[in-house]
Amino acid sequence: LARGALPVDLAGRRVLVTAGGTREPLDPVRYLGNRSSGRQGYALAATALARGARVSLIAANVDLPDPAGADITRVGTARELREAVLAHRERADAVVMTAAVADFRPAEVAEGKIKKGEGGPPVLELVENPDILLELSRERPRPGQVVVGFAAETDHVLEHGRAKLERKGCDLLVVNQVGAGRAFGTEDNQAVVLGADGSATEIPHGPKENLADRVWDLVAARLAPGGE
């Protein structure tokens, strides 16, 4: 991919990208988490930087080299991710929620390590985490802001994706097909991007940087003319 051939079409824009996966502590040494590597979010940050944007990157448990030039905030849990997103969102022309947010967290975090004992295995009580994308989409403090979600689906990808887009209220939803070793932790990704305007854009199998660039194309087309 010839980077130099790409337009610097995000110059003067600020974007907010979340990456990685949240971890919800169970006790001082254990957590509930997911397999998100952060690669897709980092690719979105790197490509936005290459296209001239100022990038705030909120990284949840990502172990990758930081994209040079991004303003990085590190978080652990879904609630920390939400705080960081809310702190940055008002200045962002676009927000891309690539992070895999744990849907649930343990209702209580044990102070000490949970031990095996007489009582048999513990039963974990879970509570639901805040839905950050839903909140971002509902309240729009910055007019014209483009809000993008990511969804991983194993089956009925289009149907589930369309329903999710409507439920969340975001402008674009990037729907990945996952399962059987695809997407999570791999270099490649393939997706369809659904728009609130009814559009569906297929992105062929390829590197995560390519998917990221196609997502920015769709975002750029929805930004109000101008910039800062």
Ligand code: CTP
């Ligand atoms: N998301 C979020 N906050 C949550 C859960 C998800 O902001 N508590 C965001 C993710 O970052 C992603 C999008 O919502 O951009 C879709 O996530 P997904 O897990 O596919 O959607 P859910 O609403 O959690 O539905 P599901 O039951 O399919 O997990």
Ligand code: CA
């Ligand atoms: Ca979920």
